[in-house]
Amino acid sequence: MKKIIFMSMAISAGIFGLSPYAVAEHVQSLRGELTLEEDSVAPTLKQYQKDEAPMQRDYLQQPPLIPHKIAEYRITIKHNKCLSCHSWTNYKARGATKISQTHFENRDGAVMSNVSALRYFCTQCHVPQVKAPPLVENEFEPVDSMRH
Amino acid sequence: MSKKKISLSVLIIGFIIGIVFWGAFNWTLELTNTEEFCISCHEMRDNVYVEYQDTIHYANRTGVRATCPDCHVPKEWVYKIQRKIQASNELYHKALGTINTREKFEAKRLELARHEWDRMKANDSRECRNCHNYDDMDYPSQGRRAVDNHVKGFANGETCIDCHKGVAHELPDMIEDDSSAVLLKH
Numbered sequence: 001m002k003k004i005i006f007m008s009m010a011i012s013a014g015i016f017g018l019s020p021y022a023v024a025e026h027v028q029s030l031r032g033e034l035t036l037e038e039d040s041v042a043p044t045l046k047q048y049q050k051d052e053a054p055m056q057r058d059y060l061q062q063p064p065l066i067p068h069k070i071a072e073y074r075i076t077i078k079h080n081k082c083l084s085c086h087s088w089t090n091y092k093a094r095g096a097t098k099i100s101q102t103h104f105e106n107r108d109g110a111v112m113s114n115v116s117a118l119r120y121f122c123t124q125c126h127v128p129q130v131k132a133p134p135l136v137e138n139e140f141e142p143v144d145s146m147r148h
Numbered sequence: 149m150s151k152k153k154i155s156l157s158v159l160i161i162g163f164i165i166g167i168v169f170w171g172a173f174n175w176t177l178e179l180t181n182t183e184e185f186c187i188s189c190h191e192m193r194d195n196v197y198v199e200y201q202d203t204i205h206y207a208n209r210t211g212v213r214a215t216c217p218d219c220h221v222p223k224e225w226v227y228k229i230q231r232k233i234q235a236s237n238e239l240y241h242k243a244l245g246t247i248n249t250r251e252k253f254e255a256k257r258l259e260l261a262r263h264e265w266d267r268m269k270a271n272d273s274r275e276c277r278n279c280h281n282y283d284d285m286d287y288p289s290q291g292r293r294a295v296d297n298h299v300k301g302f303a304n305g306e307t308c309i310d311c312h313k314g315v316a317h318e319l320p321d322m323i324e325d326d327s328s329a330v331l332l333k334h
Contacts, residue, residue, distance in 0.1 A: 079330055
């Protein structure tokens with residue numbers, strides 16, 4: 001019995017010792033060092049680029065970036081607005097880039113007749129761009145073969 | 149009173165009654181042509197109205213808003229009356245409770261959407277063109293994709309609704325229209 005009490009005390013001490021309450025003073029919140037009464041300054045909203053030519057990739061496996069606005073383009077299981085231009089059926093008529101052949105493979109590597117559920121939700125990998133300075137310094141350089 | 153006077157007063161009274169009745173009729177008709185009236189039924193308020201609030205026809209940079217009747221009721225009198233007479237069928241189904249739950253509505257969504265698509269296809273998207281006129285479009289200020297597709301589409305005799313489906317509401321299952329743009333269950 002004594003052992004159990006000791007153990008539970010030790011465990012609870014461990015839990016509380018590691019809990020965020022114990023280290024709260026050292027944590028910097030996402031709002032910065034502002035007190036509760038102060039309002040944080042909202043950054044200006046960036047505009048997505050309206051309509052541009054396809055962007056070059058920086059590395060081989062990079063999912064191509066979306067060079068246009070995608071506001072209100074919905075992706076639901078009933079309809080995918082992106083595919084209404086980028087699917088193999090539609091890309092020619094719409095003058096769009098067609099989706100990669102890899103998008104038809106399911107997780108077992110079997111090739112499906114239509115876009116695989118793995119690849120259906122375009123914006124998980126493909127993103128539109130805003131013209132903005134990088135938030136952190138970045139020295140990434142494409143390999144020679146990808147330089148343009 | 150002479151016969152002439154009687155017939156004149158009958159004419160004047162009839163004229164006044166006519167104005168009153170016509171005014172009342174038109175006033176009531178216009179009352180049913182408001183967003184407030186449309187969303188006084190939960191079928192509209194909880195389904196299509198909620199979806200519409202996420203779209204550019206509800207909130208946009210210029211603050212010009214297209215409400216339900218701007219797209220769904222013709223502006224010209226003859227077409228308006230025609231549509232209003234058709235709408236009596238909607239009252240009938242309201243009474244029957246045909247779409248009184250989300251599930252029933254979703255089951256009917258494709259059929260109901262098709263009614264609107266067909267109507268717009270048949271009248272060359274007349275209600276869209278109350279605000280968006282092809283001839284007044286300034287192509288240089290449109291994006292690359294918009295210019296390409298507008299020029300191509302109009303040349304092929306297409307109308308707004310051919311491409312712009314689901315601009316104000318969620319789309320139904322589009323498998324029959326374009327199976328390459330839906331998630332197929334393998």
